[in-house]
Amino acid sequence: MARDSQAALVALNRFGFGARGGASGDFVNAAFDPRGFVKSELNRANAALLEMPGLCSTPALGKALFDYQFEIQQARNAAAKSAATEAAPAEPKAQRRNPSLSSIAKDMTAKEPMAQADAMQPNPPRPPPQQANVIQKTFRTEALARVQRATFAECGFVERLVVFWSNHFCISASKGALARIWAGSFEREAIRPHVLGRFADMLKAVEQHPAMLFFLDNQQSLGPDSRAGINRNRGLNENLAREIMELHTLGVGGGYTQDDVTALARIITGWTFAGRRGQLGPPGTFVFNANAHQPGAQRVMGKVYEPNGVAQGEAVLADIARHPSTAKFIATKFARHFVADDPPPALVAYLQDVFSKTDGDLKALATALVDSGEAWQAPLTKMRSPYEFLIASGRLLGRNPEDPSRYLGGLNVLGQPLWSPAGPNGFPDISAAWAAPEGMKLRLDISAQIASRLGDGVDPRELLELVAADAASPDTRRTIERAESRQQALALLLMSPEFQRR
Amino acid sequence: MQCCEGLRSQATSRRSLLLGGAAFAAWAYVPKFARAADGRDPRLVVVILRGALDGLATVAPIGDPDYAGLHGSIALRPDGPNAAVMLDSFFGLHPAMPEFARMYRARQAAVIHAVATSYRERSHFDGQDVLESGFAGPGRVQSGWLNRALEALPKGERVTRALAVGPTTPLVLRGPAPTVGWAPVALPQVDDDTAMRLLELYQHRDPALASALTQGLQLEKAAQGDEMKRKPGTNGISAMRLVARGAAKLMAADDGPRIGALAFDGWDTHAKEGGPVGRLAQLLGGLDGALAEFESGLGERWRDTVIVVATEFGRTARINGTEGTDHGTGTVALLAGGAVKGGRVISDWPGLKPANLYQGRDLAPTIDLRAVMKGVLHDQFGLTDRVLAESVFPDSQPVKPMQGLVV
Numbered sequence: 001m002a003r004d005s006q007a008a009l010v011a012l013n014r015f016g017f018g019a020r021g022g023a024s025g026d027f028v029n030a031a032f033d034p035r036g037f038v039k040s041e042l043n044r045a046n047a048a049l050l051e052m053p054g055l056c057s058t059p060a061l062g063k064a065l066f067d068y069q070f071e072i073q074q075a076r077n078a079a080a081k082s083a084a085t086e087a088a089p090a091e092p093k094a095q096r097r098n099p100s101l102s103s104i105a106k107d108m109t110a111k112e113p114m115a116q117a118d119a120m121q122p123n124p125p126r127p128p129p130q131q132a133n134v135i136q137k138t139f140r141t142e143a144l145a146r147v148q149r150a151t152f153a154e155c156g157f158v159e160r161l162v163v164f165w166s167n168h169f170c171i172s173a174s175k176g177a178l179a180r181i182w183a184g185s186f187e188r189e190a191i192r193p194h195v196l197g198r199f200a201d202m203l204k205a206v207e208q209h210p211a212m213l214f215f216l217d218n219q220q221s222l223g224p225d226s227r228a229g230i231n232r233n234r235g236l237n238e239n240l241a242r243e244i245m246e247l248h249t250l251g252v253g254g255g256y257t258q259d260d261v262t263a264l265a266r267i268i269t270g271w272t273f274a275g276r277r278g279q280l281g282p283p284g285t286f287v288f289n290a291n292a293h294q295p296g297a298q299r300v301m302g303k304v305y306e307p308n309g310v311a312q313g314e315a316v317l318a319d320i321a322r323h324p325s326t327a328k329f330i331a332t333k334f335a336r337h338f339v340a341d342d343p344p345p346a347l348v349a350y351l352q353d354v355f356s357k358t359d360g361d362l363k364a365l366a367t368a369l370v371d372s373g374e375a376w377q378a379p380l381t382k383m384r385s386p387y388e389f390l391i392a393s394g395r396l397l398g399r400n401p402e403d404p405s406r407y408l409g410g411l412n413v414l415g416q417p418l419w420s421p422a423g424p425n426g427f428p429d430i431s432a433a434w435a436a437p438e439g440m441k442l443r444l445d446i447s448a449q450i451a452s453r454l455g456d457g458v459d460p461r462e463l464l465e466l467v468a469a470d471a472a473s474p475d476t477r478r479t480i481e482r483a484e485s486r487q488q489a490l491a492l493l494l495m496s497p498e499f500q501r502r
Numbered sequence: 503m504q505c506c507e508g509l510r511s512q513a514t515s516r517r518s519l520l521l522g523g524a525a526f527a528a529w530a531y532v533p534k535f536a537r538a539a540d541g542r543d544p545r546l547v548v549v550i551l552r553g554a555l556d557g558l559a560t561v562a563p564i565g566d567p568d569y570a571g572l573h574g575s576i577a578l579r580p581d582g583p584n585a586a587v588m589l590d591s592f593f594g595l596h597p598a599m600p601e602f603a604r605m606y607r608a609r610q611a612a613v614i615h616a617v618a619t620s621y622r623e624r625s626h627f628d629g630q631d632v633l634e635s636g637f638a639g640p641g642r643v644q645s646g647w648l649n650r651a652l653e654a655l656p657k658g659e660r661v662t663r664a665l666a667v668g669p670t671t672p673l674v675l676r677g678p679a680p681t682v683g684w685a686p687v688a689l690p691q692v693d694d695d696t697a698m699r700l701l702e703l704y705q706h707r708d709p710a711l712a713s714a715l716t717q718g719l720q721l722e723k724a725a726q727g728d729e730m731k732r733k734p735g736t737n738g739i740s741a742m743r744l745v746a747r748g749a750a751k752l753m754a755a756d757d758g759p760r761i762g763a764l765a766f767d768g769w770d771t772h773a774k775e776g777g778p779v780g781r782l783a784q785l786l787g788g789l790d791g792a793l794a795e796f797e798s799g800l801g802e803r804w805r806d807t808v809i810v811v812a813t814e815f816g817r818t819a820r821i822n823g824t825e826g827t828d829h830g831t832g833t834v835a836l837l838a839g840g841a842v843k844g845g846r847v848i849s850d851w852p853g854l855k856p857a858n859l860y861q862g863r864d865l866a867p868t869i870d871l872r873a874v875m876k877g878v879l880h881d882q883f884g885l886t887d888r889v890l891a892e893s894v895f896p897d898s899q900p901v902k903p904m905q906g907l908v909v
Contacts (some may be wrong), residue, residue, distance in 0.1 A: 217773040220824035235823025239772040242624070242829070252625050252640070258861070422767045423553070425627050435711060436671055437682070441692075441718030444700060448692035475706040479699060488696050495700050497708040 005471035007034035010376050013384070013502035014338060017156030018392030019466050021458075026154070027469055038370050041158045042363060048158050048195040050188050052145050058185045058210055061138060062284020065181050066276035068134050135181045139173065142184020143404040143418055150391045151401055161195045161366060162187070163387065164337050166419075168330075169206045169248060170426040171215035173419045178214045183419035186211035199330065199360030200321035207244060207317060208286045210273035216240035216424065223269040223294025236294075241265035243424045245320070254325030260301050266294040267305060268313045327355040330365075333429070338369060339378050341430040347374040380501040383434040385427065386414035388502070389443065393494055396463060397454055413442055444495055451490035460489035468498040526749040527671040528759035530680040530717070533655040533883070544841065544882040545753055545807040547796065548648055548763040550672055551789070552630060553770035555813035557833030558865060559782055560599075561613045561847065565592035568854035572820045576777040584778030589613065593847045598783040601794040602838060609845035611838040612907070614874050616852050618815060618867030624829035626770065629814030634673035636872070636895045645677025648763055651879050651894045652679040675763040682717060682759065739788035742766055746792035750799025766792075769813060773824040793838050805840035808878050808908060812871060818863050819854055832865030835874055841882065843909050873904045881908030 008031035012019050015038045019026040030037040041047055056064070132140070150159045166187045173180040190209040194202035206212050213219050216239045222228050224235035241264040245256045270293030274281040281287040288310035297306045303319065305312050320326060331351035335343035351368060358364040369375055384392060390410050394401060401407065411418050414434075421427045428434075460480050464472055476496045483489035493499060562578040563569045564586060570577045578586040578594055586594025587603045593613065595603050605611035621632040621640065628640035636647025675681050697719055704712035745764060752758045768785055775782045789811065797804050816833030832852070837844065850868040852858050860866040876890045880903045891899045 217824060217826070220773050222823050224823065229823065234825075237772055237822050237824040237826065238828050246625055252623070252628055258624065423626060423770070432676075435714050437714045437717035438671075439718075440711060440714045444692045444697060444715070444718075448696060473707055475703055479703040483699065484695070488699070491692065491696050492700055492703065496703065497711065500711070501708070 003028075003031045004034060005031055005469050007031065007376060008037075009380065009468060009471045009498070010034065011038050011155065013392075014375070014380065014382070015155065015157045015160065015370065017150055017153065017159060017388060018395055018499070020395045021398040021463065021466055024466075027466055030155070031469070034376070035370055038155055038157050039367065041153070041155055042196060042366060044158075048162055048192040050145060050149055050192055054141055055145055055188065056138070056185065058182055058189060059282055059284035061181050061185055062178070062210065062273070063276075064134050064138075065177055066283055069177070070276060135177050138181045139183065140404045140408075142188075143408055144401060146184065146187070146418075147391065147394075147401045147404060147407050151394050151399070156391075156395075157366070157370075158195065160338075160388075161362075162192055164334070165195055165202065165362075166191050167421070167426040167429070168333065169202070169212070170421050170424065171211050171419070172421055172424070174417075175215050179211060182209075182211035182214070187419075194362065196363040196366070197361075199326075199355070199362055200318055202362070203248065203317050203321050204314060206248070207240070207268070207313075208271060210284060210286055213240065213271060213273055213286070216243055218268060219272040221265060221269050222292045223266060225296075226269060226292050226294055228289070228292040229269075229294070236262070236265050236269065238262060238265035240271075241268060244317075247425055249320045249329065250323060250325040251329035254323070254329060256301055259299075263298040263300045264313075264316060267298050267300070267316055269294045271310070271313060321360055322356070324352075324356065327352045327360075330360075331355055334365065334369065337429050339375050340381060341432075344374045344378065347372055381431060382502050383431040384500055384502050385434055386411055386416040386439075386443075387418075389414070389500070390446075392499065393447075393450060396467060396494075396499075397450070397458065410446055413446065414439060443500075444491070447491045447494040448487075450494065451487045454490065458486065458490060460486060460493050463490070463493055464498075467493070472496075472498055526745050526752075526762060526764045527675045527681050528749070528752060528762035529652050529675070530682045530720075530759065531652075532658045532757055533652075533760055542806050542841075543803065544760065545800065545803055545839075546761045546878065546882050547749070547753070547807065547809040547839075548674055549789070549792070549809060549811040550630070550634060550674060550763065550765040551769045551811065551813040552626070552765055552767045553813075554626060554629070554815050554817055554829055555769045555833055556771060556775065556782060556817040556827050557615065557617075557813075558816070558819060559775065559777075559827075560596050560786060560836075561589065561615055561834050562586055562594045562596070563592060563615070563851065563854065564588070564594040566851070566854050572854055574821045575825055576775055576780075576821055578778060586778075589847055592851075593849075596783065596786050597778050598786040599790040601790045601797075602836065605793070605797070605838050606845055610840055610842055611836070612842055612844040613847040613849075614835040614837070614869055614904075615847055615849035616832045616865055616867055617835050617869040617871050617874065618832050619871045621815065622831065624815065624831075626814060626829070631673065633812060633814045633871070636674075636875075638897055643673060643676075646672070646674035646763075647875065647894050648674045648761065649677030649679045649681070651883070651885060651890075652761060653677070654885055654889045654893065655883060672763050672765040680717060682720065739784055739791075742788035743791040743795050746795035747799055750796045754800045754803050764792075771817070771826050772822070772828060773826040775821070775826040796838075807839035808841050808882055809836075809838045810875065810878055811836035811838070812875075816865055819859055819865050820863065830864035831860045832867040835871060837874075837878075837907065841908050843906055848904075869904075870901045872898050872901045874907070876901065877904035877907045879903075881906075 008027050011030040011034040012026060150156060153159050169191060171179055171183060171186055173183040186209050190205040191202065194205060217237045218240040221237035222232065222234050229235050238261055242261045244264065245254065245261060246252055250256055270289045272287060272289050272292065274283050274285050274287050276283055280289055290309060295307060297304050300316050305315055331348050332343065335348050335351055339347065350372060351365060354368040355365055390407055408418055416427055464477065464480055476498055479492055480489045483492055558569065558573060559576065559578065564578065564580050578596060580586055580588060580594055584597050586597060588594045589606060593615065595606070602611055619629070619632045620638045621629050631640040631643055634646045635642045636650065671681055701712060701715055704715055749762055749764060753760065753762055766789065771782050774780065793809060796807070796809060800807055812835045813833055816830040817827035818830045822828050852866040852868050854865070856862060858866055872895045876895065879885045879890060879894065885894065887903065890903060895901070
C-alpha cells in the first residue's frame, strides 16, 4: 500500500491516542497500512484488560474503605466520650452531625488538589498530598495505571474504546467515598473485559457492579412489598432503572414509558452490595437480597417477567440489550464519538445493522467502523477531549507518567475531571463542548506550561514530522519554523489543528 | 487484601475545588437600551439549577393538607427547630435561605409556584434542553433563548473587561450572539506573543478555533482582578458563592455585560434529600449565598437587577423509598433583585390531592415558565410580544408574558 499521510492522521488521531515520539515509527507504520495499524490491537488476547500489582478488586477496596471508616468512627467516638466526661455533660454537643460516612465522603469528593499549575510538568515529581488516605491513594494508583496504559499503547484504539464505553456507562467519583475508591476497579471489572466482547455482558456487569449500584442509589431501593420494605416502611428509588433505559440502552424516545421505568425499578430491587459486616455476603461484593426484592411478576415494554429472583432482572437486561432502539442508540453514539458530531446516516445505519446482526458483538462493531469508508473520508472536525489531548501530548513527548497529579490537575482545569462527570450522561461528546472560548484559552495555557518545561530538549520540527509528516499544512509548518523559541514552537505544535482535531 | 495493606492513613483535610459544578457566562456586549432615558440600566441574571430542584421542599405549601403526608420525613414544618420561614399563611420558605427571606420581606424577591416548562417527560437532559433552548421540545441545542433575546437588543459597546475563564457556556446563552465566560481558576497564563501566533495560524487553517480562541483571549485582558486570583473555596457550596461574586463584579462594571447566566449542578436528590438540614439544605444555602453575593457585588446596580432561578422540572410530590424524590414536573422559579416586584408568591395552586397531582405523582404545573421569562424580558429590556413569541421562545404565541413582575 502506498504511503498515505492523511490516512495515517486518521488512524492515529481519530482512532488512537496520537503518534508516540522517539523512534516509535508510529506515523510511518500508520501511513503504510492505516486500517491494519488500527485493527492490529483488536486481535490481541485480553487486549483491554488492565491487571497490575497494586490494583485491587472491588471487594478488597470496599473492605479497605469500610475498615478505614470504621476506624475513624471508633476514634471519633472515643474522642467524643473523653471530651464529654471532661466538659459539662449538660450541654448536648452542639448538634454534632454524624461524623463518619458523610464527612469522609466529603473529604473524598475533595477532588485533586489544584495542581493544574503543574499539569504534566516533568520534574521533580510532586510529592503526593501528605497523609493521603486509602481512598485518595487508590484513586491515584488507578488513575496512574490508566494513564500509563494509554501512553504506552501502540495505536491506542482499544484504550479509546475503553474510554468510550466507560463514559457511556459512567459513574462519578464525586458521588462519595465508595464511588471514588471504586472508580478504577469498576472500569477494570465491568467495562474492560467486555470492550471486545458482547454488549449484553457489559450491560449486566455494569448494572450489577457495586459502584454503579451505589452511584445510582439502587442499594437503597427496596421493594415496597418486600420484607425489608415493609419492616422499614421504605420503598423504590427509580434512579438506576431510569438511567438503564435512558442512558445505557434504549435512549430517550426508545419506546419505554414511565410505567416501564417503575416496573424495572421494582424488578431490580434487591440488587445491592454487601456492607462492612458482611451480613449479605463478602463485603463489597454484588449480592441479590431477596428480602428487599419486590415480589411478583412485572410487565416491562409489553412483556411479562415472572418472579425469578435475580434472573428476573437479568432477563429484562438481556431483552433490552438486543432491542432495536438500543442498537440505534449505541450505533449513533459510537459513530458520533469517533467520526463526527453529526455522523453520516449511512454509517450509523450500517453500524446499527452490525450491532443487531451480531447480537451486540462489540469487536465486530469496532471492526465495522474501521472497515467503513465513511470513517476515513469524513474530515477531521472533532476536537480531542481534554483526556485525549493530555495523553497525546505525553505520548509525543515520550513522558513516562509517574505522577498522576499532572494529568488529574490538567483534566480538572479543562473541565473533564477523571471519572467525575457532572451527571450520569457522562462527559459531552461534541466538538463545541471542548472548543469553547474558555476551554481553548486554558488548553493554550497548559500547552505553554508543558512547553516551558520540556521545550528545550526537543526539536519541534522533528516532532511535527512524527505527528503529521507531509499531512501538516504549510501554515502550521511555517508557524512552527518561525517561532521565536523551541518552547514557543512546541506550544504552537500542541495547539495546531493537526494535533487538536481528530 | 494484602494489595491494600499499608495504604491506610489519616484522613486528610486537604481539599480543593472542582470547577465543573459552577460557571458563569455573559453577553460580550453592553447593550444600548431604549430605556436609558429614564436612568435605569437593567441587569438580568439567569441561574440554571441542573438536576431538577424539589420545589415542594424549597417553598413548601405548608397550608396544603396533603403536603406533610406526601413529603413525609423530609417535610418542612411551620414551627419548632429549623422551622420554615412563612412567606404568607400558606407557603413556607426553606430555612436554609435567610437571605432570600430578607429580600422577600424587603419586596425584592418573589416566588412563582407550580411552574414548569413545556416539557412533560422526565429526562434531565431533554428537560434542560427545553428549559435552556426555549423551544417547545427537546433536541434543539444550537442556541438558547437568552442568546436569541440578546440578538434582538441593540448591540452597543464590546465588553473588554472580563476576568478569567472556565470550561463551558450554558446552553441558555449559547448561540450566534457572542458571549464571554468566566470561572475561578488559578493557572499561569500563556504569553501574548504565543497566543497571537496561534491565532494567526487558526485564522488561516481553522476559523472555528480562531473564533473560540479570540473570545477566550479577550476575556483574559482584565483578568488581574484581585479576588478572582484568589484560591477558590473548599467545596461546591462555596464555589457557588465564589462564582456569583465574580459574576457580580463583572456585571457591576460600567462597561460590563448586562446579561449573564450561571449553572449550578447537583440538585438531583434521589436519596437522602434531607429536610430542614441535609443535602438539599446545603445546596439551597449555597444558592442563597450566591444571591447575597449578587446583591452586595452589584452595589447600586442591584436596584435595576432581576435574577431568575429556574430548573428543568420538579420532583415527585411523594418521597420515594429512600428519603429522596424522583423526577417530577411542577416546581418553583425564584426571582430576586431590586427591580423585582417582590414580597409575593405567584401561584394558581393546583393542590396536592391525589386527583390533582400530574399523572398521580407530581405537582401539577399551572404556570408556564416561559410566561415568567417573557414577562421579565419584556419588562427589563422592552422586548415585544412578537419577538418573544417568534424568535426567543419559538411557537409560544399562546403563552402570554406575565405582567408586572418588574417594578
